[in-house]
Amino acid sequence: xxxxxxxxxxxxxxxxTGRDGSFHAKxxxxxxxxxxxxxxxxxxxxxxxxxxxxxDTVKDAVAATGAEASVIFVPPAGAAGAVFEAADAxxxxxxxxxxxxxxxxxxxxxxxxxxxxxxxxxxxCPGFINPxxxxxxGIMPTNIVAPGPVGLISxxxxxxxxxxxxxxxxxxxxxxxxxxxxDPVIGTNFMDALQAFHADPETQALVMIGEIGGxxxxxxxxxxxxxxxxxVVSFIAGRTAPPGKRxxxxxxxxxxxxxxxxxxxxxxxxxxIPVADRPADVVPLLQQIWKR
Amino acid sequence: xxIHEYQAKDIxxxxxLPVPPGGVATTVEAALxxxxxxxxxxxxxxxxxxxxxxxxxxxxxxxxxDDVRTHxxxxxxxxxxxxxxxxxxxxxxxxxxxxxxxxxxxxxxSRRVLLMASAEGGVEIEKVAxxxxxxxxxxxxxxxxxxxxxxxxxxxxxxDPDVKRARQLADAMQxxxxxxxxxxxxxxxxxxxxFTDQGAGKAIDAxxxxxxxxxxxxxxxxxxRDLDEENPSERLAxxxxxxxxxxxxxxxxxxxxxxxxxxxxxxxxYYGGRPANFLDIGGSSNPDKVVNAxxxxxxxxxxxxxxxxxxxxxxxxxxxxxxxIAATERMTIGVPIVxxxxxxxxxxxRELLKKTDLVPAxxxxxxxxxxxxxxxx
Numbered sequence: 001x002x003x004x005x006x007x008x009x010x011x012x013x014x015x016x017t018g019r020d021g022s023f024h025a026k027x028x029x030x031x032x033x034x035x036x037x038x039x040x041x042x043x044x045x046x047x048x049x050x051x052x053x054x055x056d057t058v059k060d061a062v063a064a065t066g067a068e069a070s071v072i073f074v075p076p077a078g079a080a081g082a083v084f085e086a087a088d089a090x091x092x093x094x095x096x097x098x099x100x101x102x103x104x105x106x107x108x109x110x111x112x113x114x115x116x117x118x119x120x121x122x123x124x125c126p127g128f129i130n131p132x133x134x135x136x137x138g139i140m141p142t143n144i145v146a147p148g149p150v151g152l153i154s155x156x157x158x159x160x161x162x163x164x165x166x167x168x169x170x171x172x173x174x175x176x177x178x179x180x181x182x183d184p185v186i187g188t189n190f191m192d193a194l195q196a197f198h199a200d201p202e203t204q205a206l207v208m209i210g211e212i213g214g215x216x217x218x219x220x221x222x223x224x225x226x227x228x229x230x231x232v233v234s235f236i237a238g239r240t241a242p243p244g245k246r247x248x249x250x251x252x253x254x255x256x257x258x259x260x261x262x263x264x265x266x267x268x269x270x271x272x273i274p275v276a277d278r279p280a281d282v283v284p285l286l287q288q289i290w291k292r
Numbered sequence: 293x294x295i296h297e298y299q300a301k302d303i304x305x306x307x308x309l310p311v312p313p314g315g316v317a318t319t320v321e322a323a324l325x326x327x328x329x330x331x332x333x334x335x336x337x338x339x340x341x342x343x344x345x346x347x348x349x350x351x352x353x354x355x356x357x358d359d360v361r362t363h364x365x366x367x368x369x370x371x372x373x374x375x376x377x378x379x380x381x382x383x384x385x386x387x388x389x390x391x392x393x394x395x396x397x398x399x400x401x402s403r404r405v406l407l408m409a410s411a412e413g414g415v416e417i418e419k420v421a422x423x424x425x426x427x428x429x430x431x432x433x434x435x436x437x438x439x440x441x442x443x444x445x446x447x448x449x450x451x452d453p454d455v456k457r458a459r460q461l462a463d464a465m466q467x468x469x470x471x472x473x474x475x476x477x478x479x480x481x482x483x484x485x486x487f488t489d490q491g492a493g494k495a496i497d498a499x500x501x502x503x504x505x506x507x508x509x510x511x512x513x514x515x516x517r518d519l520d521e522e523n524p525s526e527r528l529a530x531x532x533x534x535x536x537x538x539x540x541x542x543x544x545x546x547x548x549x550x551x552x553x554x555x556x557x558x559x560x561x562y563y564g565g566r567p568a569n570f571l572d573i574g575g576s577s578n579p580d581k582v583v584n585a586x587x588x589x590x591x592x593x594x595x596x597x598x599x600x601x602x603x604x605x606x607x608x609x610x611x612x613x614x615x616x617i618a619a620t621e622r623m624t625i626g627v628p629i630v631x632x633x634x635x636x637x638x639x640x641x642r643e644l645l646k647k648t649d650l651v652p653a654x655x656x657x658x659x660x661x662x663x664x665x666x667x668x669x
Contacts, residue, residue: 076505102506103398104476108435110403141605143636156551158603162656165603165634182550184478185403211551214400237554240539240561241570248535248550248572250505251400256418261558278562279555280657 002130002175003151003196003203004093004119004137005069011137012037012067012091014058014074014082016048020097021073024139025052028071031142032134037061039070058089069093071127071137079123080105087118094187095137096122103250106185113187120187124249126157126179132202140164140177148173150286151197153190154209155182155216155249159237159279163209166283175203182249184213190220198228205231205290207282208273210264212238213252217264221271231290234268235276236261293502295516296339298381300498304482307471309464311495314383323364324357326382332356333385336363340375341521343416348372353385378520386496391484392451393417393428394465396472398479398503402432405472407439407465411451413484439469460493461485475513476506525569525588532584534571541566542596542667543660544589544627546573546582548603556601559656565664568595573602582619590625596667597628601656604635613641617648628666632659 005011013028015021016038026049029035037055038048044056055061058070070086072079072094079098086094087109094113101123113120121127127138132147139157144165150172154160157179164177176197180188188196190208197203206228210217217236224232239261241247243254254260265275274289276282298316305311313330316339317323327334338350345351350372352363360382370377391413399406410428412420420427429447433439444462452458464485472480479501486494507513519527529536535550543560547553550572557567569592573585589595602612612633620629632653633641645652651666653659 077508100505102476102509103478103503104405104435104473104506107398107404111434111436141635144605154551156549158547158549158605159551159555161603161605161635162552162555184398184400189400209551211554216400219401235555237551237558240557240567241554242537242539245537245570246504247537247554247570250503252550252554256421278559278657280655 001200001202002133003178003200004128004176005130005133005135007034007133007135009069009135010034010036010065010067011069011071012039012058012061012065014039014070014072014086016040016052016054017043018073022048024073027142028136031136033136036065037067058085058091062089062091067091069137070095072096072098074098076100076102080109083109083120084112087113087116092118094118094120095127096120097125097127097138098122099124101183103183103185106183110185121178122181122186124183125181125186126160128176128178130176131174138179140179144168145177146173148175149202149204150174150207151200151203151205152177152207152209153193153197154179155211155251156209156237160209162279163207163235163282166280167207170283170287172283172286175200182251184251190216191223194220194223194228203230205286207286208232208234210234210236211249211252212241212247212254212261213259215259218267221267221273224273225271231286232273233276233282233286233289234273235279235282236264293504293507293513293517294341295500295502296341296379296518297337297498298339299516300500303471303475303500304495304498307467307474309467309471309482309495310493311498312383312386314381316379316381317364318368318379320361320364320368323380323382324360327354327357327360330382330384334360334382335385336360336367337381337383338367338370338372338377339379339381340372340377341518342373342375345372350377375521386486386494387489388486389489390452390487392461393481393483394461394468394485395481395483396468396479399432404432404435405469407431407433407447407469409447409451409465413486417481417483433469439466456491457487457493464493464495475500476503476510477501478503525591528588529571532581532588534573534581534585534588536588537570538592539567539569540594541568542594543663544568544592544595544598545601546571546585546589546598547601548573552601552603556599556656556660559660560664563660563664565660565667568592579615579618579622582615583622586619586623586625590627595627597630597663598625599659599663600629600631601659602633604633604638608637609633609635609641610637610644613644616650617644620648620650630659630663630666632656
């Protein structure tokens with residue numbers, strides 16, 4: 001049944017009338033996602049696409065519709081504020097798509113979320129899609145996914161689509177495709193996502209797409225080795241990245257010689273997780289180790 | 293964004309940290325004047341955005357005016373890890389009775405600002421972390437309460453049991469945290485924090501990296517950017533709002549998405565080639581953005597082929613193809629261009645490309661192989 005949400009989960013969108021918010025809200029609706037409300041201060045009382053009521057505050061939206069999850073398309077300066085608002089209103093799942101959020105804003109948000117038992121995905125992420133549930137909370141293209149047994153976790157966007165597309169073309173559908181985001185401080189990290197997939201009986205194989213920076217992949221490798229029985233394969237981007245340079249994502253940086261692709265590959269392989277040399281090798285590698 | 297030691301010291305001074313006075317000179321004469329002003333002996337320190345300045349001979353103790361002349365003369369213009377020294381900091385030399393490392397960074401695992409402190413001051417902390425990790429004390433700061441008095445004091449007393457010195461260390465840690473927050477830093481270090489023979493604590497070196505995502509709320513920091521230190525193509529990219537890193541190969545890469553851009557560079561290397569750059573063009577098919585990106589990449593004479601790798605996703609590939617075609621028609625390129633477009637409307641996109649000199653490819657692997665064949669022809 002995939003992770004984090006089902007077709008019944010009631011979803012609201014913060015920033016639904018903005019340029020990005022409205023564009024992606026239409027795509028989410030078109031996919032069949034259960035969007036019950038939108039929020040834009042000053043636009044309360046309006047209707048989006050003739051069917052989704054818009055509210056001034058998240059609290060109003062939750063009170064009127066019972067929304068449980070929020071997807072945030074709010075510019076960087078207001079993104080942390082939007083996360084606080086969603087959590088305060090009682091949303092238990094918050095997906096923050098916004099790129100360019102100051103890191104210390106996220107540091108400030110974290111204990112507030114922990115106290116309220118709120119799961120944050122992102123920021124700076126494509127969100128996730130559960131093809132078997134017709135639920136998309138984010139910006140992933142819907143035409144490349146299909147329902148099936150493979151779970152996918154990634155720190156990037158288009159590289160994820162590349163691999164998802166290859167999975168679908170090979171007849172391997174997905175339970176959940178999840179982009180956790182490319183920033184140094186994110187809500188749901190590799191480890192949290194692995195635990196969620198581990199608890200999902202429908203996910204029978206897993207693909208992890210990592211990149212340089214930090215040691216989340218190394219810690220994920222330890223978890224997989226200790227707990228998981230299903231086949232897991234991986235790809236790590238950034239073998240050719242020079243040290244000390246930020247490769248687009250704020251978190252993708254080799255600093256002080258730590259966080260290299262080579263280190264991550266070594267940790268994953270020693271945990272029994274094969275690491276593909278090319279994105280195109282991910283699916284064949286999975287098929288090779290997956291005895292069905 | 294990284295800033296110089298003297299700039300970091302200004303920020304620390306404003307936060308109330310005990311930073312010795314000093315001034316910046318770009319000529320030997322100005323360095324001499326500063327030495328006279330502050331009184332000998334002084335330290336002359338290269339101001340470049342690179343580590344290991346001391347090892348490279350960029351930090352010198354000067355007892356006499358002749359020393360200042362010699363050392364400032366040598367250091368100005370010196371190359372440190374590919375950076376040319378254009379400025380030196382002249383600051384009174386301190387007697388050192390004890391030295392410590394105090395640092396803070398954003399810790400991914402705890403999702404907090406992490407205080408790191410060590411009695412192994414004055415050496416590279418990365419080296420200590422590898423060789424003697426137990427010598428680094430760590431404390432993850434709760435953002436709701438900040439670094440509390442007793443927390444700072446507990447760390448300080450483990451660094452130095454002398455209570456007078458511990459109090460100064462604890463105070464420095466708390467002020468460092470305030471400076472870190474106020475500047476929206478991603479890293480702040482005092483290495484070393486010293487005690488003089490008289491027991492006065494002083495921050496005699498300073499390092500701050502700023503969070504690029506937070507620069508919008510610090511308009512005053514724009515003045516801290518040292519344009520001389522920036523690679524010219526990286527500066528153009530920053531001004532055009534493109535995420536770009538210069539590399540030394542011959543395959544120019546334009547990719548949508550940072551992860552895919554890294555994977556594309558890796559694939560170029562996998563097939564035996566060398567990428568000329570990292571560039572994330574983003575989701576836009578705006579011809580202006582493509583023109584800017586092409587100009588930046590073609591500014592590098594090493595580039596022998598251009599490789600577009602676009603996974604369309606929600607963006608329509610025919611729109612992207614039109615953007616690329618419009619951009620290439622507006623400028624002289626002079627090198628072959630391989631275009632890989634996958635996603636919505638990719639067939640239409642390939643039809644459009646057929647009418648041009650652009651070389652189409654269906655997959656990433658095919659695109660990279662075609663680009664490498666065309667490089668140098």
